[in-house]
Amino acid sequence: MTQAAEPIGLSTNDGSDRSLDRDCTTLSRHVLQQFQTFTPEAQDLSALMNRIGLAGKLVARRLSRAGLMEGVLGFTGELNVQGESVKKMDVYANDVFISVFKQSGLVCRLASEEMENPYYIPENCPLGRYTLLYDPIDGSSNTDTNLSLGSIFAIRQQKGEDLDHSASDLLASGREQIAAGYILYGPSTMLVYSIGKGVHSFTLDPSLGEFILTEENMRIPTQGSVYSVNEGNFWQWEESFREYIRYVHRTEGYSARYSGAMVSDIHRVLVQGGVFLYPGTVQKPEGKLRLLYESAPLAFLIEQAGGRATTGHEDILDVIPSKLHQRTPLIIGGREDVAKVESFIQNGH
Ligand code: AHM
Ligand code: MG
Numbered sequence: 001m002t003q004a005a006e007p008i009g010l011s012t013n014d015g016s017d018r019s020l021d022r023d024c025t026t027l028s029r030h031v032l033q034q035f036q037t038f039t040p041e042a043q044d045l046s047a048l049m050n051r052i053g054l055a056g057k058l059v060a061r062r063l064s065r066a067g068l069m070e071g072v073l074g075f076t077g078e079l080n081v082q083g084e085s086v087k088k089m090d091v092y093a094n095d096v097f098i099s100v101f102k103q104s105g106l107v108c109r110l111a112s113e114e115m116e117n118p119y120y121i122p123e124n125c126p127l128g129r130y131t132l133l134y135d136p137i138d139g140s141s142n143t144d145t146n147l148s149l150g151s152i153f154a155i156r157q158q159k160g161e162d163l164d165h166s167a168s169d170l171l172a173s174g175r176e177q178i179a180a181g182y183i184l185y186g187p188s189t190m191l192v193y194s195i196g197k198g199v200h201s202f203t204l205d206p207s208l209g210e211f212i213l214t215e216e217n218m219r220i221p222t223q224g225s226v227y228s229v230n231e232g233n234f235w236q237w238e239e240s241f242r243e244y245i246r247y248v249h250r251t252e253g254y255s256a257r258y259s260g261a262m263v264s265d266i267h268r269v270l271v272q273g274g275v276f277l278y279p280g281t282v283q284k285p286e287g288k289l290r291l292l293y294e295s296a297p298l299a300f301l302i303e304q305a306g307g308r309a310t311t312g313h314e315d316i317l318d319v320i321p322s323k324l325h326q327r328t329p330l331i332i333g334g335r336e337d338v339a340k341v342e343s344f345i346q347n348g349h
Pocket of ligand 1: 084113135137138139140141230260261262263278288
């Protein structure tokens with residue numbers, strides 16, 4: 001005899017209401033729960049994640065009405081430090097994070113894809129020893145077509161005084177990250193984060209205006225069927241990547257999935273398994289993606305979920321950049337899937 005499912009929200013024998021308890025598991029509370037103490041570090045990280053959540057809500061709100069408002073979509077006409085055309089949403093989202101952290105007292109510097117040099121908040125610096133690294137809008141090319149987008153973030157502890165504003169302490173490996181994650185602007189807005197204690201996902205409940213816990217301790221499948229790569233670059237890659245793609249083409253069971261926004265592609269890989277690749281090309285061996293605020297935060301997250309991230313020759317988290325906007329090739333996903341790509345690189349096809 002099948003047992004009837006327990007209605008959602010039903011009080012349990014001990015008098016507690018599990019669905020209510022779940023609705024109360026907000027981002028800031030979850031961070032504190034993981035520390036199990038109220039140390040200053042736990043409180044700082046809880047406050048930082050709460051602020052990142054606020055930035056996500058502001059960006060999500062604007063995106064949800066973008067087509068109805070003047071001056072939200074399209075390009076600004078400017079080029080950013082990477083030489084890429086800047087979209088109005090890139091500028092808005094970049095400013096949102098600055099604005100949110102200005103009053104935080106916690107963050108002294110912010111470094112993003114859209115700013116050549118870090119943005120300093122001097123009034124926070126005596127106490128606020130954290131640096132936020134972020135990509136305000138990841139997958140910008142999806143903006144004007146109402147497709148998924150993301151924001152990527154990482155938090156590092158500032159080392160030294162940085163009196164000359166060179167931010168040279170940021171040129172350190174991804175193992176220095178103390179928290180990282182992304183916000184996914186899809187049919188619902190999700191926030192996935194790790195403070196080095198597993199990976200946890202939250203969904204924005206618009207009726208509450210809060211990110212509510214959706215899944216704790218996410219684990220990426222060791223092997224999956226999805227490969228996610230822009231095959232339009234096929235003839236620009238090294239032969240080893242072409243060989244890998246030929247392998248998946250002739251092997252039954254693989255599916256290609258590529259949205260143009262790495263956050264949504266990697267979210268699929270995290271949940272369902274597979275591998276995401278953005279290799280370098282013969283012309284640009286370092287690829288497109290930036291280490292400090294794209295590849296390293298996602299590598300931190302995927303490793304915490306039991307997966308791997310590599311350049312093809314070195315773990316992403318071990319790469320020490322020589323400049324703030326350094327690019328890196330990226331192969332990220334389940335352990336077996338990443339190992340399969342590596343086997344083609346090592347064989348030097
Ligand atoms: P962006 O942050 O400027 O949008 O660039 C990053 C994005 C990734 O999200 C995505 O996987 C990739 O660039 C798409 O690039 P391409 O159009 O070359 O496939
Ligand atoms: Mg990006």
